[in-house]
Amino acid sequence: MSITPRRCRILMLAAAVLFVLVALVVRAAAGGGLEQHSGTALYACVVWAGVLFLRPRLSPPVAGAVAVAFCWAVELSQLTGVPAALSARSPLARLALGAQFDPVDLAWYPVGVLPLVAVHRIVAARARRRRTTV
Numbered sequence: 001m002s003i004t005p006r007r008c009r010i011l012m013l014a015a016a017v018l019f020v021l022v023a024l025v026v027r028a029a030a031g032g033g034l035e036q037h038s039g040t041a042l043y044a045c046v047v048w049a050g051v052l053f054l055r056p057r058l059s060p061p062v063a064g065a066v067a068v069a070f071c072w073a074v075e076l077s078q079l080t081g082v083p084a085a086l087s088a089r090s091p092l093a094r095l096a097l098g099a100q101f102d103p104v105d106l107a108w109y110p111v112g113v114l115p116l117v118a119v120h121r122i123v124a125a126r127a128r129r130r131r132t133t134v
Helices: 005-029 032-054 060-080 082-089 091-097 103-133
Strands: none
Touching: 005 032, 032 060, 032 103, 060 082, 060 091, 060 103, 082 091
């Protein structure tokens, strides 16, 4: 059975919800560095799911690269002060854009995305093998 774009979008929506739930559980149960860094990595996971929701036919490396690039762009935009101003007015903006630049976050975005790219590659390879053997 092939993963159609529609099925991929449903899976990515479910994955994004799961990543947000995991982030909320970690936030409630932990603190300090674990909360901060896992939240950063899980944010990148949500972005990865969003990329594949919008473009379900992207290859795993391209989807991962787009997700990490987007996360880095958002993080670097925090140097301008615009996200901080928006975050002061809206909790949703704070969740989506953050408020303060942290260079350590730049390293944690790939930590969240790379395992997903690996799993995506494995699933895509299995799907290709099934199509060629049937």
